[in-house]
């Protein structure tokens with residue numbers, strides 16, 4: 001099994017953010033992955049999607065599903081992250097108030113992605129964009 | 141009311157607590173715990189599968205979070221509204237949405253008693 005999926009994540013549309021992660025979740029369930037693996041992929045990917053919508057004006061998601069791992073790559077052409085270490089801290093957020101009133105912007109997105117994935121790579125350049133590569137391993 | 145059972149279905153809980161059913165969804169889902177919170181990332185980081193999620197957030201993102209985090213149901217406190225888009229999403233994804241006029245604390249206490257905590 002080697003399944004590759006691609007999604008566009010539109011910017012400024014909070015209602016559609018989560019569509020891609022929802023579809024991936026359903027797909028992984030159908031394929032018979034452990035509920036814990038499905039959940040970790042879904043949450044990590046959703047946080048990444050939301051970040052692209054809030055902070056980067058949208059982007060793209062590429063998912064590769066293998067029997068022993070799921071890799072999600074999220075790529076955007078937003079402003080980039082000037083200080084990744086700071087961005088990774090729980091509670092650090094530059095999200096605007098209108099985003100907070102929707103329940104986002106708690107500064108827990110990147111920490112959640114780190115928590116739920118087995119490896120996380122952040123490739124970012126100010127003024128050019130950000131690419132997040134997260135891998136969730138199937139243990140057992 | 142019968143207390144201290146390990147798990148309740150969403151339907152049973154709604155009846156036991158006298159909750160309004162806003163969206164029925166999969167009312168046979170088992171509730172095995174609870175989580176309170178309105179910050180969505182917080183919920184995704186901390187809530188567990190099978191939790192009844194008590195919140196005042198009734199938007200479409202809350203429904204997405206409930207689905208992704210495998211919450212058993214959304215329980216809207218203080219008569220918080222579920223907006224139209226959220227209702228549509230909950231219907232299509234079969235997420236049970238319940239509602240009460242009580243506040244989060246009171247609902248958590250009641251849920252805790254029912255679950256024997």
Ligand SMILES: Nc1ncnc2c1ncn2[C@@H]1O[C@H](COP(=O)(O)OP(=O)(O)O)[C@@H](O)[C@H]1O
Nearest residue numbers: 051055056080087093094105106107108109110
């Ligand atoms: N894709 C991105 N593009 C630009 N900046 C980002 C991106 N993702 C995260 N950030 C920055 O990192 C911060 C922390 O992100 P996160 O932990 O998800 O918290 P939140 O999204 O709630 O602000 C954001 O506030 C933002 O400044």
Ligand SMILES: [Mg+2]
Nearest residue numbers: 047051109110
């Ligand atoms: Mg975020």
